[in-house]
Each structure stands twice: as structure tokens, then as C-alpha cells.
Amino acid sequence: DEVIEFNEKIWEKCGKELRGDSGKDVNLVCFRSSKHLLIQKVEILSLRPFILQYHNMVHRRLAKRSVLEAEALQLEQLRISGKTETPEKSQVRAANGTWLIHTKRPNFARMFWNLQVNIRALDLSTAEPWQILSYNSEGYYAPHYDFLNPETNKVLVESRGNRIATVLVILQIAKKGGTTVFPKININIRPKIGDVVVWLNTVPDGESDSQTLHAACPIKEGTKIGATLWVHANGQEFSLPYTSNGKDSFEGEEYWDEQYLDLCDNVAKDTTWQWRRAVCFEYLISFQAVKVEVISWSPGLVIYRDMFTKKQVLDYIEIMKHQDFEEQQVVNDDGTEYYSKYRKANGTQIIAPDFPAALSIWKTVKILIPTLNIESSEDIVASPTSVVVTMPPTMTSWSTLLKKNGMAG
Numbered sequence: 001d002e003v004i005e006f007n008e009k010i011w012e013k014c015g016k017e018l019r020g021d022s023g024k025d026v027n028l029v030c031f032r033s034s035k036h037l038l039i040q041k042v043e044i045l046s047l048r049p050f051i052l053q054y055h056n057m058v059h060r061r062l063a064k065r066s067v068l069e070a071e072a073l074q075l076e077q078l079r080i081s082g083k084t085e086t087p088e089k090s091q092v093r094a095a096n097g098t099w100l101i102h103t104k105r106p107n108f109a110r111m112f113w114n115l116q117v118n119i120r121a122l123d124l125s126t127a128e129p130w131q132i133l134s135y136n137s138e139g140y141y142a143p144h145y146d147f148l149n150p151e152t153n154k155v156l157v158e159s160r161g162n163r164i165a166t167v168l169v170i171l172q173i174a175k176k177g178g179t180t181v182f183p184k185i186n187i188n189i190r191p192k193i194g195d196v197v198v199w200l201n202t203v204p205d206g207e208s209d210s211q212t213l214h215a216a217c218p219i220k221e222g223t224k225i226g227a228t229l230w231v232h233a234n235g236q237e238f239s240l241p242y243t244s245n246g247k248d249s250f251e252g253e254e255y256w257d258e259q260y261l262d263l264c265d266n267v268a269k270d271t272t273w274q275w276r277r278a279v280c281f282e283y284l285i286s287f288q289a290v291k292v293e294v295i296s297w298s299p300g301l302v303i304y305r306d307m308f309t310k311k312q313v314l315d316y317i318e319i320m321k322h323q324d325f326e327e328q329q330v331v332n333d334d335g336t337e338y339y340s341k342y343r344k345a346n347g348t349q350i351i352a353p354d355f356p357a358a359l360s361i362w363k364t365v366k367i368l369i370p371t372l373n374i375e376s377s378e379d380i381v382a383s384p385t386s387v388v389v390t391m392p393p394t395m396t397s398w399s400t401l402l403k404k405n406g407m408a409g
């Protein structure tokens with residue numbers, strides 16, 4: 001806490017808004033940091049159902065090694081019979097596949113932990129083992145729901161809850177075809193190797209979401225390999241608002257119809273990375289988007305925009321009205337106190353748990369900045385100016401954020 005005196009140059013800067021060079025074209029980024037500053041690019045493909053595409057989450061090399069690891073197991077042909085009208089497509093899925101325990105094979109284990117660290121809102125240990133699917137030419141996965149029918153999967157659903165989320169890792173892409181299509185919401189994407197697509201299979205009350213119908217489009221050339229984690233509800237109660245076992249009202253729609261196939265040929269969605277679509281996925285936790293602006297990479301200096309709700313801010317200001325602000329003294333090593341000439345401000349120190357409004361602020365910070373252990377911080381230091389300046393009184397939810405970015409909400 002070395003202090004240097006204000007000089008002319010620094011005073012001048014006080015009058016301007018400066019952003020250095022690093023943040024210039026970065027308005028909205030997803031920011032994670034523990035020891036290094038790492039950016040995770042996350043694209044919202046759809047709000048309802050909630051579908052995210054994480055770009056380059058798994059390193060290409062790890063993806064490649066995982067493919068070799070899976071291939072060494074000589075994937076069996078998985079043919080699951082389904083109810084379908086078209087005889088020539090008499091199967092739900094034409095792919096080679098296998099199950100792999102999360103942590104049994106070294107590369108899949110690394111990938112598993114890699115995902116778990118990055119997707120903190122989901123407890124991936126509740127997932128079924130890795131489902132590896134390798135689609136050769138003519139391979140496909142007909143439109144289906146991942147949500148299980150509780151009647152026909154009684155044991156699994158009763159013990160582990162239903163498949164509330166799907167995490168699909170793309171390990172290899174087909175030369176042609178093989179996109180992932182969500183026909184009911186007009187999304188057809190071709191994620192890159194190392195991309196991870198995550199979606200929720202339920203609506204907020206826990207029922208299956210009919211809009212999540214999806215498929216792997218027929219492969220035209222090459223081989224597509226994906227690894228899926230179907231994440232179950234039990235054990236997620238603290239991070240997801242809806243974790244009931246849910247009802248499945250949409251079972252059995254496992255066929256290709258012409259319309260769906262037409263969609264496959266039309267990669268309607270441009271998945272090239274766009275900064276304006278970046279938000280922090282962490283905040284799936286409370287369905288709150290937090291905008292993080294990087295001011296400087298080194299030292300790491302960021303602004304979390306709109307982190308608190310308006311109510312939080314107003315409640316906080318309310319308790320501050322009843323605090324005594326005074327010019328604070330600095331304590332010498334020998335215990336004597338003095339007024340510092342380096343700070344001219346009134347302040348007070350409060351213990352967060354003593355005030356619900358302060359505790360709520362504290363908890364938000366704790367949840368939304370998980371990479372810092374704020375348990376070890378000093379008590380909240382409040383001053384009238386810092387409260388007003390650092391907390392913009394706007395409420396940000398997914399929908400307002402998306403609207404601001406020109407996306408339908």
C-alpha cells in the first residue's frame with residue numbers, strides 16, 4: 001500500500017476517462033481469472049430454451065487425443081430402435097458409440113475437469129458417463145429430446161433426477177453435413193473442434209421443454225465425433241433454480257421430416273464469434289448476466305458492469321444513511337493513530353452480516369466473482385461517494401442485456 005503523491009500528470013488524468021489500449025474493442029467479454037487471465041468466449045444461441053456455445057473450450061490437442069483414446073476402444077455400432085414411420089430411416093441413431101466413465105481414461109478425465117472448472121453452474125459429477133458418438137458418412141441422430149420419460153426410465157430418474165442439461169463436446173467435425181440442429185427454434189450450428197454446446201432441457205418449472213428438440217444432421221462427408229454429458233438434476237439444487245424431476249410431455253418424436261432435413265442443409269446461424277454476444281456464463285446461476293469490461297490485462301483490472309440490482313443499491317444506501325461517516329485515522333505500527341494527508345474522505349467500516357442489505361451485496365460479489373475468496377477480505381469499507389459511483393443503479397437481466405445487444409429476448 002505504498003502511496004505516492006499526486007503530481008500534475010496524475011491530476012490531469014483524473015479529468016478524463018481512460019481505458020488504456022487493451023480494452024479498446026472489447027466492450028463485453030467473458031472473463032475468468034484465477035492465476036492467469038483467461039477469456040472464455042460464450043455465445044448465447046437461444047434464451048428459451050437456454051443454449052450456449054462455448055468457443056474453444058477444449059484445446060484442439062486434447063480433443064485430438066481424446067478421439068484417439070476413444071477410437072482405441074473400437075466403438076461398437078449402437079443401433080437403438082425407435083418409433084418411426086419412414087422405413088429407410090428405421091433407426092433413431094446411426095452412429096458408432098460407447099460409454100466412458102468420466103475419469104477413467106486420462107484424456108477424457110482431463111476434459112471432464114476442464115469442463116467442470118469452466119462450467120461452474122452445473123455439477124457435472126451428476127452426469128451419466130461420457131457418451132461418445134462417432135458418425136460416419138450417412139450417420140445421423142434423429143430429432144429427439146434428451147429429457148428422459150420418467151415412466152420408462154423409472155430407476156434412473158428416481159435416483160438421479162432427470163437430464164436437466166446436455167453438454168456436447170465437439171471432438172471432430174464432418175467435412176460436410178453433421179451440423180447440430182434445433183428445428184423448432186430454427187437453429188442449425190456447426191461448432192468447431194473444441195467447442196462445447198450446453199443447453200437446458202427443462203423450462204423453469206422443471207418440465208421438459210418441447211423447444212429443445214434437436215438432432216445431429218446426416219453426415220455428407222467425413223466423420224463427426226462428439227462426446228456428450230447428460231447432466232442430472234439431483235445434486236444441483238444450489239446452482240439451478242429448477243431441479244425437479246419434471247414431467248416429460250414430449251416423448252417419442254424421433255423421426256426426420258422433410259422440413260427438418262431442409263434445415264440441415266442450411267447452416268442458418270453464423271457462429272463466427274461476435275463480441276457483442278459475449279456474456280458471462282457463470283451467471284446462469286441466477287440467470288443474471290454480468291458484463292465485465294477489461295480495462296487492463298496486466299495488472300488485471302476489470303469493471304463488472306451492473307453487478308447489483310437497483311434494489312440492492314437502494315437498500316444499501318438506506319443503511320448507509322444511518323452510519324456515522326468520519327475521517328478515518330491510520331494506525332501506526334506502535335498503535336498510535338494519525339490522519340493521513342493522502343486521503344481526504346469520510347468513511348466507515350461495517351461488518352456485512354450485521355446488515356441484510358450489506359450481506360446481500362457481499363453475497364453477490366462472492367457468487368459472481370468466484371475466483372476471489374472474499375472470505376479473506378477486510379470488512380466492507382463504505383464511503384458515500386464510492387457507493388454512488390461504483391454501483392450503477394440499473395438492473396440487468398438476460399432479457400435486457402440481450403435487447404441492448406440487438407437480440408430478441
Ligand SMILES: O=C(O)CCC(=O)C(=O)O
Nearest residue numbers: 146179180215216226228
Ligand atoms: O451430435 C450432435 O450434434 C447431437 C448429439 C445429441 O443430441 C446428444 O448427444 O444428445
Ligand SMILES: [Fe+2]
Nearest residue numbers: 144145146214
Ligand atoms: Fe441429444
